[in-house]
Amino acid sequence: SAAWPWDRQRAAHLYRRLGFGAPFQVLEQALTQNPVSLADSLVDAALNAPLSPPPAWANWTYNDYDNFTEQLEEQFVEWLRTWVTDMLDNPLRGKLTLFWHNHFVTEFDAYVCPSYLYRYHKVLQQHCLGNFKEFVYEMGKTPAMLVYLNGLQNSKNAPNENYARELYELFTLGADNGYTQQDIVETARALTGNTLITAACGDIYFNPFDWDNGPKTIFGQTGNWGYGDVVDILFEQRGEEIADFICSKIYRYFVHPEVDENIVSGLAETFINNNFELEPVFRQLFLSEHFFDEAVLGVRVKSPLELTLGFLNESNLPIGPEMKELAIYTSGQLGQTLSIPVNVAGWPGNRAWISNSTLTARWNTIAYLMYVAFLQDAELYRTLAQGLAGDPNSNMPELVAGAIIEQFIPIGLQTPELYERAYIVFKADIPENYYATGQWNLNWETAPYQVTLLLDYLNRLPEFQLA
Structure with missing residues (x-):
């Protein structure tokens, strides 16, 4: 609209929220498209992206290892590299996978099985835009989750309430929202039986002898319930609570830390009306005018992965295996x-990422990534500046610096003084008369170094931390 124009700022916003930023060439192409059609196509791309190919060790148990400690570390790093590769190659699917990873939490340190990590990640990829009820059901059967939240120890003679509690508190309803401690107790009984494992890091099987086959009352419904029944009852009896909780969480992550109840209410209605399909909810949000509102631009603090991968993407730097591992390590x-x-x-998330x-x-971290790339090929920074300036021979330092600022700062610098300081930093110690007479231009030997000076200055501004 006239009030909210489709410009580089909003195009960059779209790619930061639906991925990990974008190089200037992608943003230039985006400006030739309709924003609604573009957002729609990004969702389509996420839906159609192939799953990450299974590793050779996808089904390994402990018995398949020659040197468990050494091979474990190799496989762990290999899969994190694969995970980051997917974030870069399939940005929205990668962003959704990261979002759901932080929702359906498991910790590798708890189960220490690369095959479990692969299978957990596969479920995240498969269901990130699918049916949420099926997502919940499948996640609860993953070995990673069964080990992490003690499902493997949950038997009729010694019920364990951990998964039942988190199923309600963290995964579907929210804390103290529509369930009682007795619901947790009864649900834990229904979830018993997944206790049979034949080898460390092997498949986990249902053992009917460990399942509590007595009647249970969950949300007022009494019967001889098992795991599938629990999920059915949960979504039948607490659908509105689930919709509000999940849509609020989606909004806080993808739009603004403070929920707009009117928007969330509309998303929740869509969620319920579409039988808990996630795709219509995300399309409704990403294609809305509200998603591009001035008030939601640059209001989230970048996570470490958004910070590192976003910088590499927005700088259009090559991201090979070494740089991926560096991003993984530094984010960690x-x-x-x-x-x-x-x-x-x-x-x-958000402000919790920032401390002294x-x-x-x-x-x-950003300075180091910048330095590594500079050592590999300093000319990359000249190319970046030439592309952003729209003129490979530009001799206008303020224009070049302004274009770089626009690429990396979501809402621009907040005072004229900050812009003036940025221009001074970019000009470095080159005498002013070289600029005044037009002798300096982007082909000067010092240009790549000048770009890094400006980037490091921007890196240390509060605005750089936002997405």
């Missing part, structure tokens, strides 16, 4: 290691 140092969230509730120590670490 900043508090976000894939497959190892902080606890069962996941990473709190993590802020300086975030600055240093």
Whole structure:
């Protein structure tokens, strides 16, 4: 609309929220498209993206290893690299997978089986835009979840309430929302029986002798319930609560930390009317005018993976195996290691990513990634500036610096003084008369270095931390 034009700022917003940023060429192409059609096509791409190919060890048990400790580490790193590759190749599917990973939390340190990690990640990819009820059902059967939340120890003679509690509190309803402690007790009884395992890291089977086959009352419904019945009853009896909880969480992650109740209400209605299919909910949100509202631009603090992968993407730097592992490692140092969230509730996100120590670490991380890329090929930074400026021979430092700022700062700098400081940083120690006479241009030997000076200046501004 005239009030909210389709411009580079909003195109960058779309790619940051539905992925991990985009290089300037992608944003330029986006501006030639209708924003609704573009968002629609990004959802289509996520739906049609092939699953990450299974590794050679997808079905390994402990007995298949020659050196478990050494091979375990190799396979763990291999799959995190595969995970990040999918985030880069299939941005929205990768972003959704990360979102649901932080919802249906498991921790690799608890189960220590690469085959379980692969199968867990596969379920995230398969169902991230699918039917949420099926998603809940399938996730509860993954070996990673059964081990992590003690389903493997849940038997009729020694019921364990961990999964039953988190099923309601974290995965479907929200804390203290529509369930009682007695519902948890009865649900735990219904979930007994997944206790048979023939080898470490092997399949987990249902053992009918460990299943409590007595009557249970869950949400007022009494019967000889098992796991499938629990999921059916949950969605039949608490559908509205589920819809509100899940749609609120989606909104906070993809739009704004503070929920707009009117928008969430509409999403929840769509969720229920479509039998808990996720795709219509995400389409409704991403294709809405509200999603591009001025008030939701640049209001979320980037997670470490959004920070590192976003910088590499927006700089259009090559992201080979070494850079992927560097992004994985540095993101972990900043508090976000894939497959190892902080606890069962996941990473709190947003402002929790920032503290006195993590802020300086975030600055240093981006500076280091920038330095590594500079050593590999400094000309990449000249190419970046030339593309953003729209003129490979530009001799206008303010125009070049302004274009770089627009690429990396979601809502621009907040005062004229910050822009002036940015221009000074970009000009470096080159005498002013070289700029005044037009002698300096982007073909100068110092241009790549000047770009890195400006990027490091921007990196240390609060606005750089936002998406």
